[in-house]
Amino acid sequence: MKKNVLFLAIMLTSLFSLPVFSQANDEPVALGLPGDNLNLFAVLDVFQKSKTLEDFERVLNDPDSKVNNLDLNDDGEIDYIEVEGHKEGNTHVIVLQVAVNSKETQDVAVIEVTKDKKNKIHVQAIGDEDLYGKNYVVEPSDTVSGTPNPGYKGDATVIVNNNTTNNYNTTTSPSYVSTSVSAWPVVLFLFSPVYVVYRSPWHWGYYPPYWRPWRPVYYHDYWGYHGHYYRSPYYRRTAVIRYPRYYNNYTNRRNTSVVVRTNRTSGRYNSTYNGREYKRPAPVTSTRPSRPGNTTRPVTRPTNPSTRPGNTTRPVTRPGNGTTRPVTRPTNPSTRPGTGTTRPTTRPVTPVNPSTRPVTRPTTPSTRPGSGTTRPVQPIARPTARPAATRPANTGSDRR
Structure with missing residues (x-):
């Protein structure tokens, strides 16, 4: 029931x-x-x-x-x-x-x-x-x-x-x-x-x-x-x-x-x-239908080209290089001399060291410029030791 x-x-x-x-x-x-x-x-x-x-x-x-x-x-x-x-x-x-x-x-x-x-x-x-x-x-x-x-x-x-x-x-x-x-x-x-x-x-x-x-x-x-x-x-x-x-x-x-x-x-x-x-x-x-995916094609096609430039690296760097290359190229050299006013002063000084080397080298054989008072004194003492040429004179007199 x-x-x-x-x-x-x-x-x-x-x-x-x-x-x-x-x-x-x-x-x-x-x-x-x-x-x-x-x-x-x-x-x-x-x-x-x-x-x-x-x-x-x-x-x-x-x-x-x-x-x-x-x-x-x-x-x-x-x-x-x-x-x-x-x-x-x-x-x-x-x-x-x-x-x-x-x-x-x-x-x-x-x-x-x-x-x-x-x-x-x-x-x-x-x-x-x-x-x-x-x-x-x-x-x-x-x-x-x-x-x-x-x-x-x-x-x-x-x-x-x-x-x-x-x-x-x-x-x-x-x-x-x-x-x-x-x-x-x-x-x-x-x-x-x-x-x-x-x-x-x-x-x-x-x-x-x-x-x-x-x-x-x-x-x-x-x-x-x-x-x-x-x-x-x-x-x-x-x-x-x-x-x-x-x-x-x-x-x-x-x-x-x-x-x-x-x-x-x-x-x-x-x-x-x-x-x-x-x-x-x-x-x-x-x-639906997939055929009029023409609606998607115009969407994807512009996006693909947009991604190509949208690799915001390529278009940005290339045109950006238009801005960066002229900027970085002068800035790179400018930074070398210009990263602080000390670098341009110090770096031109560093090439002076190689310039001093050729200066000292010719001076040492010449001994005329006397680069430093001590160094030219030593080369001057060397030619003073040359009057050893008297040795043959002594030998000649001995033979006689």
Whole structure:
């Protein structure tokens, strides 16, 4: 009986704890920026389900998709998102932008679709810095090997080589198609020979007949539509731009709005949070992929040359020698004579000793200078002993 009561108590506590964990997992996360009202995970999901860029633009602005919640000009109505395509070699740069008024346009995000040398497709959605901050990037979880397309349900016809074909074998509902990003219908369309660069024909004050703007919802409700993407295995956030060359080319023509910047600094976009405080998303590090270690290469390369001169010995001594060599060379001789005024006086005196030796040597044989009164006296006594020459005279007289 006691075991049954204990088991029942454990079950009840576990059931009560489940809602707590679910609420913690479903707690809204906000950047505190206007980009909170356009979920890039949902944008990328719509992109991979679209057949063409025109279809992509239509779904983005469809109130039933609940993707667009932007009101950048703060007029109480949702803004229309225009899609503009650019092509550079094997890279497609697809710009999402909003006409804030008749004179200003603000870029919202960029989707880059690139085919590398191995014909592998890489897709990234990059948020604009004014709306998402720096390096806010969303991409498929594994853009190298490809990811499943969880949203495609068949009946997709894509024009390839001027032929209308169904590229997918859909046998289940919902169907999961090829595990490669290159199988996305819009990607097949972009790299088909019939693709023509698309630019939205719509602009400020001139919109498609299906467009009916609606009032934006509060962020808590908007998060309820798309919060599940943050736990999705198909997409992930990163801080690495795979091909910065093409992105830098885009930034040269990037559109920004003074109205958006003013509304942001004045805090007018904070009304979407309805006075609530939300936790910030966890910081994303650029650990993956290793390929854009271009971020590390520019870091290590300057540091290596900096270490070469930073062998603060080489550059310091060589240029320093510019200062030290001219200084030390004169200082070394200057120190020899100049280390105290005594050295120059004593060291010139030391060479005098060798000079005295040659002086004394010639004087000793000559005995004329009489170096010292005692020494010349001895050599003078030697020649006085020479009158021993009288010896032969004595010997000669003896012989006689």
